[in-house]
Amino acid sequence: MIAYFVMEVGLEGQMATYSGGLGVLAGDTLMSFADLGVPVVAVTLLYRGGYLQQRIGPRGEQIEYEQRWYQRKFLKKLDLKVEVPFSDRVQKATCWEYTPGLGDSLRIFFLDADLPENYPEIRNLNQRLYWANGIYRLRQEILLGIGGYRLLKALGYEPQVYHMNESHSALLLVELLKELKDEEKVRRRCLFTTHTPVPVGHDRFPVNMVKEELKSYDHMNWDREVEDGHINLSKLAVKYSGYVNAVSLKHMYVSREIFPEREDIDYVTNGVHHVRWIHEELKGLFNYYIPGWNSNPMLLQQVHFIPSHLLYEKHERIKGQLINLVNKQTDASFSSDVLTIGIARRITPYKRNDLILMDINRLIEIAESCEGIQLVFAGKSHPRDEGGKGIIKNIIEASHYVKSRTKRLKIAFIENYDIDTAKILVSGCDVWLNTPKRPYEACGTSGMKAGMNGVLNFSTWDGWWLEGGIEGINGWGIGPKPSWQDNTPSDDLQDMKDLYNKLQYNIVPTYYTKREEWVKLMKNSIATIGPFFNSHRMVNEYISKIHINLLR
Template sequence: MEILNYLKEEEIIAYFSMEIALFKEIPTYSGGLGVLAGDTVRSAADLSLPFVAITLLHRKGYFRQELTPDGNQIEHPVVWDVERLLTPLPQKVRVTIEGREVVIGAWVYVWRSVTGGKVPVIFLDTDLPENVESDRAITHYLYGGDRRYRLKQEIVLGIGGVRMLKALELSVRKYHINEGHAALLALELLRDEVSCQKEEKACLREVRNLCVFTTHTPVEAGHDRFPYDLVREVLGEPLPIDLLKKLGGKDELNMTLLALNLSGYVNGVAKRHSEVSRNMFPGYVIHSITNGVHTFTWTSPAFRELYDRYIPGWAHEPELLARVDVIPDELLWEAHQREKKSLIELVYEKTGILMEKEVFTLGFARRMTAYKRPTFIFADRERLIRIAKRQPFQVIFAGKAHPQDWEGKRLIQEIFKQARELHPHLKIAFLEDYDLEIAKRMVSGVDLWLNTPQKPFEASGTSGMKAAHNGVLHFSVLDGWWIEGCLEGITGWSIGSPPDEKTDDEARREVEDFYGKLEYAILPTFYNHREHWIRLMKNAIGKLAPYFNSHRMMKRYLSEAYFHQPALFTMNNQHV
């Protein structure tokens, strides 16, 4: 293809991610990791970077969510038209899995920016006639199956991805490992170095010069681990076992540890997350590049029109949104009301629940899992009812639970139960099958965005950044990006104590903060001081959007990671 031939003329950045969210019709994503990867691709194209993304072709997607009237989640495979949306590539490569040769093909989608920049996204595919039936299914499901299935996928992504880039004759300046799922790419690079019969330190140095690693999860269970017996059965012994254990962990292969030990630059996705990661993996230098969102993508149609009129150039230079004060208040409010009306129409279409445009609307949408605490709002139902009777508000939820996350599924059922029982006092809707399109409508159509994770388990969080681009205020626990973005009562509100403040009963403080600020600060300002509320909306746009965007994020990667030469490296607190 022309774009791939063009890229042969220069060294590229190769960005490996298990999921990438480009748009709804290519359902190869589940949540925040994939959405961030999609925004990364968009900004790389806008900035005309020599950039290629590598992921897997999940023919059956993550899943389509159906919810029963009681909130029971039913998962359905996603059927999508691969041949219509993607272009096949002629190159094929092979990897060894369970002693068998597995053939990997590739498809490409070229993301084109209005600036003229292009980024090819390569989708690796094992559903080929050369493979046995079980191997054809390796790339079918995103986050499906057991650990054996996951390890097979990571072999295809990491090892197969490196080999595919070689088959495409692309010269790679840096390999960016976006979360530990892709860490086996570094193992493949190291195997190539070792085969040249260089000494171990020289081989490690060469690989680290090539690799950048972004870790995304402060949750212990989120780091992929595989027993070495399983690794031998599925992967074989790509390196001497002593060296593999030195790099990946003594007792089992920890993909995060493997990436840490084979990357010259490592970063977390918020300042606080980097601190948490350094505590989890002491002795490693872990930098911080706070996530951002793609400004044009996540700005709603009504606000795009406003920005085009009053802040020309905003889409390519998001820092210009600091000039938001030039927009007349009445036009800003009118744009917000248009997006709110659109969201309320969507709620009615999908749920039959008729919400009111003049009523304060609160939104909560993200993966449904225990540490996100989606039912936090119901901690004190009697107080919730009292507040709603005096100052009415309505709530919109959305989100999927992983098919094997039984607690996450139970939380969805609990939200449905609470919605039924609170119905006379409070309207609550749950939008099923949360995807990119529903997310865009929600982050621009609600009045307040709620985020209540259990600290310190929010690595970054980006939905609140998207809301800020549309003048929607944020109300969140001080974790992830919000520690950096929160100016209390100016850009939004915090829930609970700061990370460095010790309290005897943090849970009680969080509950009191939530209800107290909702009742005495947020709702009275919305209903009684509309001019001040619009001032806060402008604060959210002008003080948050210019920084928390993926253009700024990518420029940081360019200056600190992609053109970075690693200094003396420490592994397990020892110089190597």
């Protein structure tokens, strides 16, 4: 039995229990666990107000609202309570179970401390996801790690492996150390997956705050774990986990620099749930020409047997759905016969979401030299990320600027990016643009979803694309291609110039004048990305490479 702990999980678009990539990846992972019949129990937190409902104001400002949702439509409350310590007070937590179900081998629980008998500040922990730092965040992580550990005990589970996704659940180690009284025994039960090379992704709390909130755990010598006056939960997870893995080969080398005390950090490259993300129109085509692809994604290599005109016709129908979405939500007036590029993901400075707008006049020139270019942006910025909010404003301002100067370049921004919107975007665009600053993209998964749908990737050589991209065969890279060990940051100006040159001299001419070659690239994309960058392969790697070794 594997216990899978994660701060957020994206199972359905209308369940406001995720913010973005980490949660959606968790959902994909659990779906593959279920499909493959792996016995797993998953633990996360319930958020009544979700992450954020996004609206864009007239001047491009992001306006945030609560994501109120009806949890009883998806979850059933269990008649069970566990005690969770917060400083001198013992509080109670109950849980909800995901009821639509994914199979007999998987159960998913959402912890909830919003109970009448609890103090208001504890009840508030289940209101918003990633909304505050400091004591609020620490208490959320106590609820997840310690509360989650005690929940599984109360339900009668005895997991052989505790899989911690990011360090948000690392405090379950405190309970394990108390129970097993042996650091090596703890290590033989724990796997830590780190998902980010960005410092903000590694939670740190003042040591005195940790000591105060966990004062009942007198077996912990927190002074032994302190770093610059703080407890770094990622460092704690690295220290007490028998196995630590990054989420791409490149990220492994980056992580070994972040955690030099663990030269043995391994990697399992992320994947996405292919059945979830391949569009229904394509599923029908695959069912006819590639029977069995849904249970065995390796068969997607046979996509070349599908007649090219049928694949292109299906893509055009899917693209029509995207065009309708854009024109319904914006005044961009997109057309179905124009090259459409998607840029959709969390909006934050290191992802450089607006790199393609860096020289807007050059972009206008490229669009004027052909039948046109359409850019569709989507993504949320964290409420406290002023840099990310600035990017959104820049995108909106650019859309106004180009509207007054040309009809050949159109820019749209889709509000409130979520799972349901993503399914249309990753399948309906012609090109999927990803421009993170190297080496800060741990993996990235949106391009995998796009690639499985025959959408061509145009991406910085970082994360998964450094493994999966084949220049001019299944997409295009941006900037110089680094060696695995080269962790020097990329140059914005250099990447911008390469982006514009490849857009003008490779992508645009191929799309508009070489239809057969474009469809061949689409087939190459499906055949090279679908069979490997799926969560079935990922889960099998976790089991064969890590879980079994921990159990030996």
